[in-house]
Amino acid sequence: MPRCHWRVELVGIAVVLATLLVPGVAHAHAVGTSRGEYALQGRTLTVRLLFARAELVSLLPELDGDRDGSVSDRELRAAWPGLTDAIVARITFDAAAGTCRGTLQDAALEEGDGLSIGAAYLCTSDPQTLAATLGFLDLLPHGHRHLAAVAAGASGNTGRSVAPGIAYIGHAQLTITGTASNGLWAAMGLGRQAGRVFRLGVTRVLTEPDHLVFLIALLLVGGRSRSLLFALMAFAVGHAITLALSAIGGLSPIAALVGPAIALSVAYVGAENWFVTSADGRWLVAFPFGLTHGLGFAGSLQQMPLAPSQMPLALATLTGGAEAGQIAVVLVALPLVLLCRRLCCQQPRVADRVLKAASAVIAVVGLWWFVNRIV
Amino acid sequence: MRTRHLLWMVLTCAAIAGCHARPPSAASESRDLCLAEPDGGAPVDDAIRHTQGQARKLPTEPHSWSLVGQGWVRKARMTTDPGFYVNVRACAEAALVVAPNNRAALQLRGLALMNDHRFEEARGVADDILSREPNDALTLGVQSDALLELGRFDEAAAASQRMVDVHPDMASYSRAAYFRWLEGDTDHAKLFMRYALNGRDIQDREPTAWTFVQAATMYWNEGDYEGADAVLAEALKWAPDYAPALVGRGRVAISLKRPQQAIDYLDKAYAKSPLPETAWLLGDAREMVGDHAGAAKEYARVLRDGRATDRLTLGLFLATKGLEPEEALRLIDTERKTRGGVYLDDAYAWALYRTGRIGDARTASDQALRLGTRDARLLYHAGAIRLAAGDVQGRDLIRQALRLNPRFDWTASNEASRMLADATLSLAR
Numbered sequence: 001m002p003r004c005h006w007r008v009e010l011v012g013i014a015v016v017l018a019t020l021l022v023p024g025v026a027h028a029h030a031v032g033t034s035r036g037e038y039a040l041q042g043r044t045l046t047v048r049l050l051f052a053r054a055e056l057v058s059l060l061p062e063l064d065g066d067r068d069g070s071v072s073d074r075e076l077r078a079a080w081p082g083l084t085d086a087i088v089a090r091i092t093f094d095a096a097a098g099t100c101r102g103t104l105q106d107a108a109l110e111e112g113d114g115l116s117i118g119a120a121y122l123c124t125s126d127p128q129t130l131a132a133t134l135g136f137l138d139l140l141p142h143g144h145r146h147l148a149a150v151a152a153g154a155s156g157n158t159g160r161s162v163a164p165g166i167a168y169i170g171h172a173q174l175t176i177t178g179t180a181s182n183g184l185w186a187a188m189g190l191g192r193q194a195g196r197v198f199r200l201g202v203t204r205v206l207t208e209p210d211h212l213v214f215l216i217a218l219l220l221v222g223g224r225s226r227s228l229l230f231a232l233m234a235f236a237v238g239h240a241i242t243l244a245l246s247a248i249g250g251l252s253p254i255a256a257l258v259g260p261a262i263a264l265s266v267a268y269v270g271a272e273n274w275f276v277t278s279a280d281g282r283w284l285v286a287f288p289f290g291l292t293h294g295l296g297f298a299g300s301l302q303q304m305p306l307a308p309s310q311m312p313l314a315l316a317t318l319t320g321g322a323e324a325g326q327i328a329v330v331l332v333a334l335p336l337v338l339l340c341r342r343l344c345c346q347q348p349r350v351a352d353r354v355l356k357a358a359s360a361v362i363a364v365v366g367l368w369w370f371v372n373r374i375v
Numbered sequence: 376m377r378t379r380h381l382l383w384m385v386l387t388c389a390a391i392a393g394c395h396a397r398p399p400s401a402a403s404e405s406r407d408l409c410l411a412e413p414d415g416g417a418p419v420d421d422a423i424r425h426t427q428g429q430a431r432k433l434p435t436e437p438h439s440w441s442l443v444g445q446g447w448v449r450k451a452r453m454t455t456d457p458g459f460y461v462n463v464r465a466c467a468e469a470a471l472v473v474a475p476n477n478r479a480a481l482q483l484r485g486l487a488l489m490n491d492h493r494f495e496e497a498r499g500v501a502d503d504i505l506s507r508e509p510n511d512a513l514t515l516g517v518q519s520d521a522l523l524e525l526g527r528f529d530e531a532a533a534a535s536q537r538m539v540d541v542h543p544d545m546a547s548y549s550r551a552a553y554f555r556w557l558e559g560d561t562d563h564a565k566l567f568m569r570y571a572l573n574g575r576d577i578q579d580r581e582p583t584a585w586t587f588v589q590a591a592t593m594y595w596n597e598g599d600y601e602g603a604d605a606v607l608a609e610a611l612k613w614a615p616d617y618a619p620a621l622v623g624r625g626r627v628a629i630s631l632k633r634p635q636q637a638i639d640y641l642d643k644a645y646a647k648s649p650l651p652e653t654a655w656l657l658g659d660a661r662e663m664v665g666d667h668a669g670a671a672k673e674y675a676r677v678l679r680d681g682r683a684t685d686r687l688t689l690g691l692f693l694a695t696k697g698l699e700p701e702e703a704l705r706l707i708d709t710e711r712k713t714r715g716g717v718y719l720d721d722a723y724a725w726a727l728y729r730t731g732r733i734g735d736a737r738t739a740s741d742q743a744l745r746l747g748t749r750d751a752r753l754l755y756h757a758g759a760i761r762l763a764a765g766d767v768q769g770r771d772l773i774r775q776a777l778r779l780n781p782r783f784d785w786t787a788s789n790e791a792s793r794m795l796a797d798a799t800l801s802l803a804r
Contacts, residue, residue, distance in 0.1 A: 032684060033461060058683030069705060141683045142649040143458035147408070166411050168458050296432075 032144040039151035045121040090135035098124035130176040201321020217269040223278030234283035238290020259373040265289040267366025273359035408465030440470035441479035455618040455648040460490040485517040497521040512542035526715015545574035559747030584614035618648035630782040634663035651681040659785040700729035751780035
């Protein structure tokens, strides 16, 4: 649930500012960056790498054999064996892949100061997933970063690359999943991935106090089970609608408004508990507040590398997780509220006062969050 | 019930008003790189993870991306791994997709550009921010650093002065100290360094360690090796195994003729941060103990890494060792296309000297001395060039260099002593 921790952030900025302001640590050299695209189809892994020429020259001085500061096509052709040894042969794989023999397919000078290398690896087995070690990184200068993108999508249907990773010395492992499967979900195992999204939904509900407090406030007022159920369902439906809209509908919450609005919803329900005696008709309030709370989940799916075709399933799973979390809250909180009422059944005034006091606390907490989020 | 219906309508409208057409989300690659796992268990890694969580929750809030970027800057500094600026740049771009004029994101972009040695662009970014926020201290720092790298000393010093005026703290005072030192005003440089260190913050240790390293360098440049070593030891208390401090101690140990100790420090430093400069010092230390093969290996590292990323250090290395003079000149000349300053002028002068172009070397050397910097290397180079041009005043400069910092470089200080002896002898004749 998005909240604008402006105060915390301002403190963070103040601390970080001190670091940023001090003259830089002497990074006397510029950082080199290379890129790689990796696509595994069947037994063949194709790799396209793009380097800055200066970095490869430092690795293979023969690329600039005449020492004129530039790489010519002739020098590049002459350096093929060196490129094979320094780059192609230094990408190695785990034993599960059997033996994968790599060959340099092409090397070309690219626009600017780029130099691209194409290589293909033929493996003896038919791996679903390859664990590669990019050993060439050991030869590149300190600070070098390799941006690796693994192609996904059935036989290149989408041409989309997922989960670009960043590899560098000491972190040179790369997991490459075969493109025979359909995208990340299939690649990682549908069940496992769905479980991950489901857990995300549950966790988001259970770790966000304003969500929990709102649900408890709804329950505190008591009343007929059917009315309570209606209110909870209306909240869940509203929540699911905006979650879906924000995930696939091209809508996005205004973060600065949503956080305070959620806080106000908590304060409102806490305050309203003083004036209502049952949950009858409360769905009318729970539904729009559900819409507001759902906006708080907007960022959840954006962190996951999902193809558009995978979005409905992910959304359904995330919503299912969120609702499961809410049910868990209800299952814990409702018996406690009922127990409280039962214990005080001889003295309904006491029960009323206890619940009103709790509602007042909730209202104050909601107002506190509201102020905190707008200051 | 009517009131409730009214309330229902109001709240629903409000919820819908909370939505708007989605602003452009951060470009996918930038977002992914910004949100990359920091791979570590240090407090800075935890802080990055925390802010990444915020950015995931608030992807349309530019500030959340900037906070992650600031965390990556801290990690880059703590680890002395400039590669993390790739993440910094990604966070800046992620924030700027959402809000193209976001100041914090532009500052991060400026820092990343500085790290990429794109000084002119960094200056442009700083100018842009300062046109809207003239007193932004961080941006004044970026502007000052960029101008200094571009060789525009006076403007850089003015930006630094404004920074001190706006925000007198460790960052601004340490910059002011460096400017004073470049101008040869070592007393004020040390005074400002003390002011800077008065602002040390136990919560944020790396900047303090860095400032101690800078202070130690001033002592070393004056030949106070024991003092420099003590200050560097203090730096290591603030940030254990801090590579710049280890390199400093290695350099001091070489000056104190304790090569084995130097190797220990420099090996550790190189393992953490394998820079050409460190390999150069390691090579010198190994030469001092007679490990010629080990030294050759280190020097090969200087050549390999310098060619890829640090032309200035490589050019100066080649010129200092008297190797491949034309190549040294080419490297430094290439570097001059993107930056300037007295140290670059000095390296250029020395490379020209090695190629025998004494007239041009003299001109460049005059430029290198224009601020009055009290650095033995600059003085020695200037002296040697003047002697080669037939100017006997060169002898005084070399003597001055050796008096100031007798063992400023294992190769060069020996060479300077020989040159001074020869010059004195020939004058006596």
